[in-house]
Each structure stands twice: as structure tokens, then as C-alpha cells.
Amino acid sequence: MTYGHPSVDNPEKISQRSITNVYKNDSDLIINNWYSRDRDVKFGVQVEERLEMPRRIAAIRTDVKQDYYLIWLELSTDNRYDSTFKMVSKQLDSLFTTIIHFDDVIKCVHCVENWSKKQLFLILCGDLDETIMDYLNQMLQIEHVFVLCEKTLNEKSLKNDKITSTIYNTVGSMCEQIKIDYASTIKSDFRLSNIFNISIIEKLWYQLDDTELEFLQYQLLFGVLLHAPHKYAMKDLINHCSLLYNKSVDDLKKVDEFERTYRSEDAVKWYTKDSFIYRLLNKALRTEDITALYCFRGFLQDLNKNTQSSSLNEPKILTTYRSQTMNVNEIEQLKEKIGSLVSINTFIITRFDREAACAFVRSHTTSVQTVLFEITINADVRTFLLSNTNQLVIMPGTMFQIESIVYDQDIWTIKLKSFDNCIIRDSILVRSLKTEFDNKSSLFVLGQIFVHMNKTEKALSYYQILLKDQSLNNTSIVQCLTEIGNIYNTFQEYLTALSYHEKALKVIENDVNILNSTIEATLHNNFALVYENMREYEKAFGHLSYSVKLLKRCRTTEYSKKLYAIVFNRIGVLHTSMKRFAEASLYHHESLEVLKNCNMSDQSLIAVNYNNIGIAFQNQNLHVQALNSHFKALQILSKPSSNNRYLASCYNHLGVVYSRIGQQTTAQSYFEAAVENAESLRPRNELSVAASYHHLGIVKAISGHVAAAFEYFEKALQVYRRSHKYDDKLLVSIYNNIAKIHRNQGDIDEALISYEKSLQLQLICNPFDASLLIETYKEIGCLNIQKQNYSNAAENFVQAFLRSQQSKLCTADSINAWASAALKTTLCDDVKQLMFKSLKVM
DSSP: OOOOOOOSOSOOOOOHHHHSOOOOOGGGOGGGOSOOOOOOOOOSSSHHHHTTHHHHHHTOOOOOOOOEEEEEEEOOSSOTTHHHHHHHHHHHTTTOSEEEEESOHHHHHHHHHTOTTSEEEEEEESOOOHHHHHHHTTOTTEEEEEEEOSSOOOGGGGOOSSOOEEEESSHHHHHHHHHHHHHHHHHHOOOOOOEEOGGGGGSOGGGOOHHHHHHHHHHHHHHHHHHSOOTTHHHHHHHHHHHHTTTOHHHHHHHHHHHHHOOGGGHHHHHHSSSHHHHHHHHHHHHTOHHHHHHTHHHHHHHHHHHHHHHTTSOSEEEEEEEEEEEHHHHHHHHTTTTOEEEOOSOEEEESOHHHHHHHOOOOOSSEEEEEEEEEEETTSOEEEOTTSSEEEEOTTOEEEEEEEEEETTEEEEEEEEOOHHHHHTSHHHHHHHHHTTTOOHHHHHHHHHHHTTOHHHHHHHHHHHHTOTTOOHHHHHHHHHHHHHHHHHTTOHHHHHHHHHHHHHHHHTOTTTTTSHHHHHHHHHHHHHHHHTTOHHHHHHHHHHHHHHHHHSOOOHHHHHHHHHHHHHHHHHHHHTTOHHHHHHHHHHHHHHHHTSOOSOOHHHHHHHHHHHHHHHHTTOHHHHHHHHHHHHHHHTSTTSOGGGHHHHHHHHHHHHHHTTOHHHHHHHHHHHHHHHHHSSSOOHHHHHHHHHHHHHHHHHTTOHHHHHHHHHHHHHHHHHOSSOOHHHHHHHHHHHHHHHHHTTOHHHHHHHHHHHHHHHHHTOSOOHHHHHHHHHHHHHHHHHTTOHHHHHHHHHHHHHHHHHTTOOOHHHHHHHHHHHHTSOOOHHHHHHHHHHHHHO
């Protein structure tokens, strides 16, 4: 076997986001009301990991940020406080996202040093001395220290300029004080962490980087929470709280009281009182716990109504104040962000009285400074007054601009001004969202943003949360089921994907309002995607043909025309997969003609079709025509308004054509351009980077630079393992090419290892490319002959021969190679009979 680029019979697939059906509901569109990501689990990036996929998917959890830690440092050596630790954990578990037990003070100090962005509460349990206090002085991040000790200690010995601690003899009194300090900390904890350059509003949504996408995600999340169906919201909230407090009789009584007495107009009162509602809601906001936040949607909507009515009685412009401590490094970073936007992702309590705000926090050390926020608020900002106080609460989701930062009289004054929502609504960013998701409700735009950010597991959890909402109409239920099916398709859990699509189809068949609609047409398109990945092409054709039939019945709209073009593109892709390249080209041209008559500012889909036409020409060895088509795609994708996520693929296809006509230097330049583009994307397109490195390896191998080729293949493998998506064909090609280099260098054992990984992957992903599978068996057979392991060689040639018979690809060469190996060893009678029977048939 020679080195070669992977077969180009896998054309550009228009993203799931573009083909998922949408349904217009004007009252629910995120664009009608602008107000209105920890370590990701990776699926299937290595052959060994693919075997664990079902268990991994079952273990998916919501991506939750953790920022409030309770640290228990036990200083005794006899573990006599173990039961006390369990008691404290039980009482405080609802407050803290993480509770950690240490019995080694040095390990504790080292861990705390790495938690610079966490709010830390420390409980010291046991016998204290001055040495322990010296260690505490190293932990500047800890502002709350509680000492639980049976002995009588001198509190003065535990106080210094940096650490103030209080001694408690009982668990109950200590836990009560922790709860008080925790509530106070939440009210004063205002971190400007979500800061964005103001230029974000002049970008197209798919041009946003990772940080900017976080901003967009949170704005969309509040749009969902404030406009989601709420018929069963209170029931969901009660069930959520009851589940959390199912082991606490006292807390369950409070939940019961809330259920009996709560009214919509009481939302502000319930939030402002020291209740479980206040604590759980703030915890959900801080940790971005989507499951909990969705349960709070009804309560948040009631709060929003209350703020709307109260804001009508307020002056047009208000100035409020808030003081707190802030790390010096944070202040220095903020000074570089003047003019930027900041998004507030929790409730912020402010005061009208500047002097009162300044007196609230007055702490000053070399590492921690006092900060006063002077906040100017426009009339359209959602706020509410705390009863019987001069305090004003600003709702989450509010955006401010940083105007200035000035130091005077030991206080840093940071001026913030609320940003005009009208500017946001009329921005390029929102217009691009409107164009992309014109018919999609905010519920499903958010899920698509998660997918775009490679937070596929979070998207899956989110859709499953929506699916449990009993107030969803049939259209939304179909969309939820379809999106979940699409995600399982990307996980290569095809049967699970089909089961969700089947459920969606049953809902459609029982609802005349969505039967024979673009919703049903889109669902059949998604069926086809799954069957295509399973290589059951005839079933895929059947669903696409039915989708075309449905679209002909539907009212002609911009969306239906776009969907029509997408279906034709898919049919073209199927023909390419079945090596019917002339037919594929015809369907891609048909798709092009439809798209040219659509009103689209982003012409990326047109570029995708040009790329696919180029692939059809490549497979027919019509290289000039292929280059012409790929350059047309490149011309479109190079425009600033185009979605450049397809650009790396275009560069790669150009590189493949130039490599095939022998212009390796030109090919290399395009592959390098593909790497540069794919690496610049945020979120980074790891799969495109891996493919580009693989192509570069092939170019180097063809040019005789074996060491460089091997380095690129290894890079491709490393990047692929970081990817959140699959391309089994690419991974198999990488393993095979690494194996060829080992084989050509005489390293038979390493070559066998790579070929075995390739073979294992092909068998797991059955059905796979039959000719490639046969070739892999033969390569393994030949390597075993070189090792004089004739039994293994014969077994592999038997498999190659049987696969050849099944796929009607049997050749005299495969028989001769198999027989040659088989006759050199003693085989069992069954294998001998199989050999002679097969030879007789041939």
C-alpha cells in the first residue's frame, strides 16, 4: 500500500444547526427581547475509549462551575472528629458547591494557593498553635476562619492583621455563624469576570471567540428563563427543593410553607428574606446550574414582572453605590479594560447613600484593596428595592460599560454605566442571530450555542431538562427529541439517535398542525443523516425523497427554500458516498440554483455546494474542474461576512488536488493555511486541525521526508484525541499511515500495533469501508508472515478472503496470499476445509 490522502468521497456536510427544524413563535424569539462551560467529557477519541461510550453517556452531568469552597482542616491525629465532619457537611451542603477534608496542613496550603478565584471558608478542628497560624498567614485567599475546639483558647492569640478567627465549642453555633457570613459574602461578592470588548456587538455570532460565546450563552440563558413556558414551573421548583432537602424535616417545612403561601406578587419579598429560595437561587446563578435555574424560571419571571412595575415609578437615571474588597491583580486587569462591557450574572445589591456604601466594607492590605462601584442605571434596567431600606437590587443579565477607575483616599472608585439595550437589539450580532435562527425560539437557540461551543454534553442535559417540562407544545417536544437524536448521532450512538427520531415522528403523526410540514421534512432529513453514517444508503435515500415530497406540499418560504437546497445537497453527498459522482454533481448544482434565489447574507452554504462539486470532480480525476469549483468556494468563504468554519476544509480540498497532480509544494501551502485557519477558530476546530496535519504528513511522505511525515501523523493523532467530534475514516487513515512508516523502517511490532488499532476501530464502527478493511487484514497478514507467525497470518488472510466474498471484491491475489500463508503452517481441519471449499468456489 502507498501513502495517500483519505478518499474524498466524504463531502462537506452542512452543520446540524443549519438543518434542524425551527418553528416560529414571535413571543418567544430571543431577538425580540435582547434581555430576553469545567472540564469537558470527551467521547470516543481513542479506540480503547470507544468501548466505554455507553457508560460515559450514562454518566453525563451538567457543567457546573464551583466557586464557594468549605475547607475542613483537621489537626488531630486520631480521627475523633470524623462524625463531627459528617454532621457539619450535612448542615452546610446546600450552601457550598464543594466541601473538602484535609488532615495535612501543608497539602491544604498548597491546594489553597491554586484556588485564587474561589471564595474559601476554613474550619480548623482540633488543637491549634502558633505554627498553624503561621501557615494560615500564607493563605491570603481565605477571609473566613472558624475554629472548632473543645479546649478553652485565647482568641487574641489567633488574631493578626491578616486572619481573624472565632472559636466555637459547639457545631450548632458555628454552623449558624457560617450561614450568616455566607449570606453576607454573597451579597458583597461582585466579581467583574465577564468582561468583553464593546466590538462584540459588531461581530457576526459565529465570529465570536470562546469568551464572547460565554457572554452570548448567558444572555440567551436569561432570555430562556424569562420567556420559557411556566405553567408547571412552581411544581418543578417545589419538587427540586423537596429533593434537595429530603433529609431535613425543618427545611421541608419551609418548602411546604412556600408552596402554601407563595403568590406571584410576593416574589421580591421571598427573595429578600433570608430563606432557602434566596440561597438556592444564588447558588444556581453562581454555579450556572442549568437544571436548577430552569426550575426557578417561574420565580424569576415573577421577579421580572415585579421589577418592571416598580421601575415605572423610579427616575429615568439613578446612581447607586456598592463597596467591597478586591484583589490587587483584579484591579490592575480592570484598568486595562476601560470602555469594555461587563455582564452581571447574579443579583447585585447596591445602596443610594455613598457614605453608607463606603462604610459597609473597609478592609485594606497589600494584596486586598477597598473598591467602590459607582453605578449609573438607566430606566430600562430591571431593579427592585429592598423593603424598608435604601438598597436597590439589580437583576442578573444586566450589562454595563466600564467608564473609569480612579484611586483616591485609599479607595478605588470604579464607574459603571448601564449599556443601552437598544444598541444591542440593533447590533450586527443580534441581526446575525436573527438571520441564522429566524424561526427558532430562544429555548432551542441556547442549545445550539452549547453545541457550537463544543459543550455537547451540556446541550444534551439541557434538552433533556426541557423534555421534562409538561407545558411544552408538540412542536417544542419534536424539536427536543430531534436535537437529542442529533447529539447521539454525533456520539455515533446510531440506534439511540434513531429511537429519539422515531419518538419525534410519532408526535408529528398525532398532530395535524405539524403533519406534512417543514418540521416533518426536517426530521426525515435527520433520519437520513443517521442512516448515512450507518452506511445504509438506501434507507437514507428513502427519507430524503420523502422530505422532498413534503417540501413540495409546504408553503414556499425562505426557510423552506433553504431546507429544499439542504436536502438536495444531502442527496448529492449520498451519491458521492456510493461513488455515483456524476449524479452527485447534478444534485449539488440543483442545490446551488435554489440557494442563489434565497435571500441570504451568509453564502457559506453556496460555498459548501461548490466544495462538494469539486469533490465529485476529484473522484473522476477531473482535476482542473475540481480546482475551479474549490476556488469558487474559497472566494465566497474569504469574505468577512461568511462563516469561516468551512474555510479550513476548502483549503484541505485544494491541497489534496494539488498533491494528486504532483505539486506537493503548493499542496503543502494550502494544508498549512488550513491548519492556521482551524487553529484560529474559537471554539477551536480540532478535527480540521487533525485532518490538515494528516494531509501535511502525507505530502512529506510522498516527498521522501519520512521523519517529518511521522511527526505530522503523530500531531494529527494527538489533536484528534482532543476533539469533541468524530471522523473514524480520518482516524483509521492516521493509524494506517503511522503503521506504513513503521513497516518501511522495519519496525514490525510497532506497525502491527497501529494496524491492530485501525482494525479494531473499523470493526467497532461496522459497517466500514469494505476495501479498506480487507486491505488492513492483508497488511496484518503480511507483517505476521515476516514474523513467521503463520497461524496469525492465515487467520487474517481468511478474514480478508471472507470479507472479499461478502463484498464481491475477491481477487486472485487475496487467494494466493492467503493460501501461501496457510500452507506454511498446520491448520485445524475446519480451516483447511474452509480453505479448499473457498478455492473450489473461486
